[in-house]
Amino acid sequence: MRISVKLASICLMLVLLLTITTPAFAATTNPVLSVTGTTVAPVASVTPTTATAPLMPGDTGTVVVTLTNTLKSPGTGNTTVITESHQNVYPPTAGSGITTTRQTQTSSSDGSSGACELKFVNLLSEGPIHVQNAAYTDVGYLGLGDSAQFQFTIKVDDSAADGKYYLPLKVKTDNDECYVNQVVPVVIDSTQPRLVLNDAPSKLGTSRGNIIIDVVNYRSSGINSASVIPEGAEFTFKPRAEYTVGSIGAGEMYTVTFETSSKNATYTGNPSFVLKYKNGDNWHQTAPLVVGMEPKTDAAAAGNGGGDNTLLILGGVILVVLVLIGGVYLFMRSQRSKK
Structure with missing residues (x-):
């Protein structure tokens, strides 16, 4: 009987000493990671944050990429519970004594914290567009x-085609x-604003005439720091150096007048x-708008001068003739009075 009890105790101890694992499963x-926003615009003193704008050939631009970790709550993962039982016999003599049992439990989980470590963020060049700065590396956790924003500077070739x-x-x-x-x-768009002649005199003299010009912005985005500059060594203008317009929105028109x-x-x-x-901070200039005038040449001026001289000579001849006639008349009168 003692042997049976002892054998049973040993078997019970072995069973209790075995590790009992109870997994509780949950989705991992x-x-x-998602791109929640991109902006592309000509580089400017103020980084664009809301709208995109096309670049022109030769422009330097800015691309701002916004990355967001869209996960709202971390995953719980798989939870493992480990139960251990230990048997103590007192006094520790074979076949006698008091047996006690003690249990301990430990748990672990492989659930995700929901954060991600950004190893690198890179924008690559393509076609006529070249990325100027290197990739962002070892940025940190998101x-x-x-969300986090990453800014890249791009440069467009001077010969880039629209598209x-x-x-x-x-x-x-x-x-x-x-x-x-x-x-x-x-987007690359080479469309330029234009100068359109509104009104001008057919010819100019030393007195002032008004030349009226419309500045029309045909681009799909606004331009800034716009000014109209007159040229022509044989003419004077008012304003003398340039007519400052400032900013012109997409599809808008501004009228300027030069005396x-x-x-x-x-x-x-x-x-x-x-x-x-x-366009952004990139300077551009349109082709000249030439206002055709009827020329006033030296030959025409000489012709006009010759006509004036002829009139003077003719007037002088007439005056001499009149003086002679008057002299003859006075002489004849004096002769008659003597008789």
């Missing part, structure tokens, strides 16, 4: 619902299942005007 959720180009955006994290591999569209006169009684050239403006 990885962080979700927590639940957090939409797609720059590859690549983002890697410490989690192979959390990454970004998509494109950022960039213009010739410096001399003669001229052979034509006055012209150019529009200088900024």
Whole structure:
């Protein structure tokens, strides 16, 4: 009987000493990384934050990428509970004594914190658009619902054709299942604002005449620091150096007036005007608008001068004839009075 009790006790102890594992399963959720915003605009003193604008050939621009960890709550993962039992016999003599049992429990979880570590964020060049700065590396962690912005400077070739180009955006994290591999569209549009002649005299003299010009912005985005600059060595203008317009919105028009006169009684050239403006912080200038005038040449002036001299000579001859006639008349009268 003692042997049976002892054998049973030993068996019970072995069973209790075995590790009993009770897993409690729950879904494992990885962080979700998403591009929640991109802006592309000509580089400017103030970084664009809300709207995009097309670049022109030769422009330097800015691309701002916003990354967001859209996960709202961390995953609970798999929870493991470990129960251990220990048997003590007192006094520790075979076949006798008092047996006691003690149990301990420990638990562990492989659930995600929901954060992701950004290893690198990179925007790649494509076609005529070149990314000027290197990739962002080892940026840090992006927590639940957090966002971060990354700015890239791009340069457009001077000979770039109009169209939409797609720059590859690549983002890697410490989690192979959390990454970004998509494109950022960039629009190139070479459309320029224009100067349109509204009104002008057919010819100019030393007195002033008004030349009226419309500044029309045909672009899909606004321009700034716009000014109209007159040119022509044989003419004077008011304003003398330039007519400052400032900012002109997309599709808007602004009218300017120059009081213009010739410096001399003669001229052979034509006055012209150019529009200088900024797309972002990039300077551009339109082709000259030439205002055609009827020339006042030296030959015409000489012809006019010859006509004046002829009149003077003719007047002098007539005056001499009149004097002679008057003299003859007086002489004849004096002779009659003597008789």
